[in-house]
Amino acid sequence: MKGWIIYKSATNEVRPETFELKRLLEEAERHRMDVRVFSPEQFELIVTRDDRKSVMVDGEVLQLPDFVLPRMGAGTNYFGLALIRHLERLGVKTFNSSQSIETVKDKMYTLQILAEHNLPVPKTMLIRSKVDVDLVDKHLGFPVVVKTIAGSQGCGVFLAETRNKFIDLIEMISAYKEDATMILQEFVETSRGIDLRVITIGGRAVAAMKRYSGSDSFKANFSRGGLVEPYEITPEIEWLALETSRILNLDIAGIDLLFDGDHYKICEANSSPGFEGLESCCNVNIPEEIYNFLRVRIHRYD
Numbered sequence: 060m061k062g063w064i065i066y067k068s069a070t071n072e073v074r075p076e077t078f079e080l081k082r083l084l085e086e087a088e089r090h091r092m093d094v095r096v097f098s099p100e101q102f103e104l105i106v107t108r109d110d111r112k113s114v115m116v117d118g119e120v121l122q123l124p125d126f127v128l129p130r131m132g133a134g135t136n137y138f139g140l141a142l143i144r145h146l147e148r149l150g151v152k153t154f155n156s157s158q159s160i161e162t163v164k165d166k167m168y169t170l171q172i173l174a175e176h177n178l179p180v181p182k183t184m185l186i187r188s189k190v191d192v193d194l195v196d197k198h199l200g201f202p203v204v205v206k207t208i209a210g211s212q213g214c215g216v217f218l219a220e221t222r223n224k225f226i227d228l229i230e231m232i233s234a235y236k237e238d239a240t241m242i243l244q245e246f247v248e249t250s251r252g253i254d255l256r257v258i259t260i261g262g263r264a265v266a267a268m269k270r271y272s273g274s275d276s277f278k279a280n281f282s283r284g285g286l287v288e289p290y291e292i293t294p295e296i297e298w299l300a301l302e303t304s305r306i307l308n309l310d311i312a313g314i315d316l317l318f319d320g321d322h323y324k325i326c327e328a329n330s331s332p333g334f335e336g337l338e339s340c341c342n343v344n345i346p347e348e349i350y351n352f353l354r355v356r357i358h359r360y361d
Contacts, residue, residue, distance in 0.1 A: 060357065061122070062087065062094040065142065066130040076130060078335040083128070086346035099131070099139045114145065126353055127153045128311075132331040133164050133209045152357055154349075159308040160330045164209050167242055169307065169328055176306050178299065179324045181317065182245040187238045192226060195243060201225060204244040218246065247324060250317035254326060255290060257300040257314045258337060258345060261352035264297045266343040268336060287336040295323065303328055310356075311349060 064083060066076060080096055087094035103115040114123065127146055131139050143157040163169050170180050182199060195203060201222050207215030219225035232239050252272035258265045271286040290296075300314040303325055313332025316323040334345040 060092045060126065060354070061124040062092060062126045062128065062353075063124045064094060064096045064128045064130055065099060065139070066096055067098045067100070067134065067139070076333060079130070079333055082334075082338070083346045083349075086344070086350060090347075090350050092350065099136075099142055102142055104142065104145050114149070123149060123151055125152065125357055127151055128331075128349075129153060129155065129160060130331040131160075132329060135160055135164055152353075154310045154353065154356075155312075155330045156308060156310075159310075163307055163309065163312075163328045163330050166206060166208055166327055172306060173303060173325055176302070178302060178306070179319070179322070181247060181324050181326070184243040186241055186243055189233065189238065190229060190243075192222060192229075195225070196222060199243055199245045202246040204246050205229075206242040206244060208240060208242065247317045247319055249320055250324075253318060255296065255316040255318070255323070256332070256337065257292070257296060257316065258332060258334060258343075259300050259304040259309070259312045259314060260345075260348050261310060261356070262301065262305070264292050264300050265345070265348050266337055266341040267292045267296060267300075268340055270336070285336075287340045289341045299323055299325060310352070 064080065066080060068076070084094060084096070097116060101116050103118070105113045105115070114121070123146070127143070129135065129139070129143055135143075140157050140161055143153050143160065147153055147157060162172070167183070167185050170183050173180050181204075184195065184199060186195075202218055202220045203225060205217045205219055205225070205228060209215070217228060219228050232241070254270055255267055256270060257267040267290045268287045269290040271288075292300075296316065299316060300312075303309075303314050304312045307328055309328060309330060311330075311332070313329035313334075315326040315329070317326050337343065338345060
C-alpha cells in the first residue's frame with residue numbers, strides 16, 4: 060500500500076510531531092508500506108477533467124496513494140482542507156475526512172453537536188471581548204475557562220480564577236483584537252490539573268491515559284511537560300469516547316475527558332492526536348493499530 064502523511068507544524072505548536080512522524084514511518088516500513096510525508100506547501104491543485112493529473116507535488120505529477128493521513132489537526136487552514144477535499148474527490152481514502160477535521164477544528168461547533176446528542180459537556184458560552192461579566196458570573200461562575208475557537212496542545216486556553224482576573228484577561232484580549240470571539244467554559248474543579256486522553260481507532264477504544272499537570276498549572280497536556288500513567292477503560296469511558304468519535308465521524312481520534320466527580324465530561328476531540336505520551340505509559344503500538352485498521356478499510360492485506 061502507498062500512503063501520504065500531510066503534516067505542517069503550526070506556529071503555536073508546543074511540541075512538533077517529530078515522535079509521531081518517526082513512529083508512523085518506522086511502522087510503515089515494518090508493514091512493507093510505502094508512506095511519504097509531505098507539507099501542504101509542496102502541493103499544487105488543478106481543477107481539470109483529467110483528474111489523475113490534477114495533483115502535483117513539487118511540480119511533479121505523482122501516482123495517487125491508497126490513503127492519506129492528515130496530521131495538521133487544529134492548524135488545518137483553508138488550503139489544507141481544499142487539498143484533502145480534492146484528494147477525496149479523486150477517490151483517495153483520507154483518515155480523517157475533510158468534513159470531520161473541519162468540524163472538530165471548531166471547538167464551539169463540536170460542543171454544539173455533542174450537546175445536541177445529549178452527551179455530557181461542560182456548560183459553555185460563546186462571547187465577544189465586550190462581554191457582560193454579570194451574565195458570565197450568573198451562568199458559569201468563577202473560576203472560568205477561556206478558550207480560543209481553535210487550538211491544540213493547550214494553546215489558547217486560560218483559567219481566570221476570579222472575576223477581576225477575568226476582566227483583566229478580557230481587556231488584554233480586547234486591546235490586542237477588538238471583538239475577538241472566544242469560548243467560556245465552566246471550570247470542573249474535580250479535574251483541576253488532570254484529565255483523560257482516550258485514543259479511538261476504527262470504532263475501538265485502543266488505550267487511555269491519565270494526564271497530570273505536574274505543576275500548579277490547570278493544564279495536563281503531555282506536550283507541556285505533564286505526567287502520564289495508564290488508565291483502565293471503563294464501560295462509561297469507552298462509551299463516551301466511541302460515541303464522540305462516531306457522532307463526529309472520526310476514524311482516528313483523541314478524546315479528552317474531564318473528571319466530573321464519579322463521572323466524566325467531554326472536553327474536546329482531536330482529529331490528529333499525538334501519542335508519544337500514550338506509548339510511553341501503555342503497552343500499545345498506535346501506528347500498528349492505525350495501519351491494521353487502514354488495511355481492513357481499504358481491503359488491502361498485501
